[in-house]
Amino acid sequence: MAAPLSPDRLLAALRAEGVRVVEHPGWRTRNRNHKGPFGPLHGVIVHHTVSSGSAASVALCRDGYAGLPGPLCQGVIDKAGTVHLIAHGRANHAGTGDGRVLRAVVAETAPPAPGRQDTDGNAHFYGFECVNLGDGKDPWPAAQLDAIERACAALCRAHGWTAASVVGHKEWTAAKSDPRGFEMRALRTRIGTRLRSAAPGTPAPGAPAPDTPAPGAPRHHPFPGASFFTAATSSPVITAMGRRLVAEGCSAYAVGPGPRWSDADRRSYALWQRKLGFSGSDADGVPGRTSWNALKVPYTR
Template identity: 40%
Template sequence: MARFSGATWKPISVNFKSGGQESVYGVVIHIMDGTLAGTDSWFRNPAAKASSHFGTGRTGALYQWVDTADRAWTQADGNRTWLSIENEGRGGDALTSAQIARCAEVLAWAHKTHGVPLQVASSPSGRGLGYHAMGGRAWGSHPSCPGARIVAQLPEIVKRAKALTGEKPKPSGYEPFPGTKWFKKNPRSPIVTAMGKRLVAVGCSTYTTGPGPQWTDADKASYAKWQRKNGHRGTDADGWPGKTTWDALKVPNVS
């Protein structure tokens, strides 16, 4: 059995397949087009032929209706390999901050329990955090579920899930200047590789084998050309990076 202790356990006796979950590719976000209470009642009606593993309320309630070892009936062909979260609201709504937080908790738990990667998925063959419409006809043809506003919130859910699991977010921005002395130690570092690629991209490479992992004379010659392009002359264009030209080069963060 796999039940999330952070959710209120609200088991249903119909509208799911016991032991039917074949694998877990990820978690699918839905919109209820109704209320949490109404959805809870509907899932208990045998005529509904519908259910979900989890559901959130707009003020932060979180229910679990179906054990994740069992197959909920919420996204047609995707039921076999994806878990599901129904979210209280109407088409066109955005998730509330409380709902985003609860979805992130479920995703973080699914990551630890089922190995779901903390990333946004965009197709049924992907893995991570997906959304109902991405399944197209095979998933019942629901192009407006959960809607563009919620799809735009998926990266924030992933970000919060990473924070809950302690996984560091991928760094963004640019490498801070490591100092001229750092280069004079002839380091082997991914920073040097990233710097070389930037020099190639801006047309300053003086060699054809591509950037290497170690600071070399070829790197120095290429960097001196970059310095000259940025107005340095004479001994100022010596091939040793300084903060002004380094900041202008915008080497992507590799840490």
């Protein structure tokens, strides 16, 4: 239970979590507060847009459409992993849902299967619309999933909530099927891990990784780049990575790990990517910045 974050605090929370943010004109005052309350806030609902393209999806969620006026969320998360802030306050995103689910979110317990339409969700949840066709085939890029995780974690951290405060639209009401294409339980697991172990301010995908951490912080090896991981590479960094994979229960090693990049390293790393919730080509066993930063490989010379 919490009062809504102010626009400045919302923006600061997202940026502190390493989220790339675009502020769209008028977002700080765009809302539907004239139609009902916004607060007390209890959690975050994740949606898919059933649209494609960043600009078109932002316009849709900002303006709405016949029968459902905008704004349709507070933020739109595109496939590149950018959060577009379009509103602050009440938005037409959750609609009515099951009060039992709201009570579970308040208690931070697993939500029951929704069946009732008895509670105004727009009053009690932030909403992120995520650009995806919602057909079960449109991919969810790793950068987008990372941004969803970070954005939800930012609000949870700011309010002192746990990952149980994040639900999918389909978990709020049986009338909806979104988000389709990834599991909310896996998302909550990643959010929970981030809240427990990742300090705010870790870089978003594509941002340079710092070589030297803040005083007193653990020193982790910066991402060496995907091209580092080839059969020609022999480095103690590979050994350190392998030991972390083993510690995380993601081992496909018969022997080792050792310093030379091998198929066993690739298969072990693919297990780690899948543990984080990645799939398809995003779980091919070749390290990327997001999964590498999450692994926290000790700094190695």
